[in-house]
Amino acid sequence: MPYNSPGRFITFEGGEGVGKSTQIRLLAQKLRQKGFDVTTTREPGGSPGAEAVRHVLLTGAAEEFGTRFEATLFAAARADHVAQVIRPAIEDGRVVLCDRFMDSTRVYQGATGNLEANFVHALERLALNGLTPDLTILLDMPAETGLARARARDEPKSPDTRDGATVSGQEGAPVVPVSDRFEREDLAIHETRRQAFLDLAESEPDRFRTIDADQSVEAIASAVLIAVHSVLPKGAQASRKAGGQGT
Ligand SMILES: Nc1ncnc2c1ncn2[C@@H]1O[C@H](COP(=O)(O)OP(=O)(O)OP(=O)(O)O)[C@@H](O)[C@H]1O
Ligand SMILES: Cc1cn([C@H]2C[C@H](O)[C@@H](COP(=O)(O)O)O2)c(=O)[nH]c1=O
Secondary structure (H helix, E strand, C coil), X not given: CCCCCCCEEEEEECCCCCCHHHHHHXXXXXXXXXXXXXXXXXXXXXXXXXXXXXXXXXXXXXXXXCHHHHHHHHHHHHHHHHHHHHHHHHHCCCEEEEECCHHHHHHHHHHCCCCCHHHHHHHHHHHHCCCCCCEXXXXXXXXXXXXXXXXXXXXXXXXXXXXXXXXXCCCCCCCCCCCCCCCCXXXXXXXXXXXXXXXXXXXXXXXXXXXXXXXXXXXXXXXXXXXXXXXXXXXXXXXXXXXXXXX
């Protein structure tokens, strides 16, 4: 998105349970207090069509058809999400905060799903249609710690009440199982994903900011805010109504 447009697109990436939803919620609150109009969303999902596909992907119902099939479903969901929600929100001058985006496909289906790079790139080009995040926050921590957090979050709750099954603005979205099909994979695979995210961040230093997620919620939130300030439109907050409603 051109920097003379007030809209911004910020994605959060990282392994399981690293605190993406927590930080998006806190950042959205902070930005709204500053007067920005904020849209929070997530992948897979974020639009009615994509939310329908989310359930198929996360239950593992598509797994038996192979990684190409799953990756194509992720891309179909993303294309709808971009067209129906993300691009219109950015064009409307909103700050869009998205929980996972194209880098999750690069890592989960590409690096650990053994999908050929040209297949991943072709899907990405179709789904994004020219859009790229202004900033990607990578929350990094040992996979074991993130998984433990995710499991502690999920365990005491029934599948129907999982905190985090929906993100702000997605209430009423289809319920997902307590742990998704990817989360259940071996620790070694999750460690490979961690390294693949770090490699992506190193290869695109202008887009990525990597933050140590093995700190207090507050310390991470401060680091996130500093990173986000570098891409926010200067002076835009003064011209926007305080407390703008995100979806
Ligand atoms: N800095 C932190 N320290 C300790 N616990 C945390 C921290 N940040 C988040 N948590 C807790 O860890 C759990 C996972 O956090 P959260 O749901 O935000 O992660 P996530 O990255 O969105 O997870 P997922 O990958 O499963 O979507 C939650 O119970 C949350 O309250
Ligand atoms: C966008 C995207 C996601 N995934 C995987 C990563 C996670 O295991 C789940 C999403 O669940 P979350 O815990 O609610 O973040 O889906 C993927 O494999 N490929 C993707 O493109």
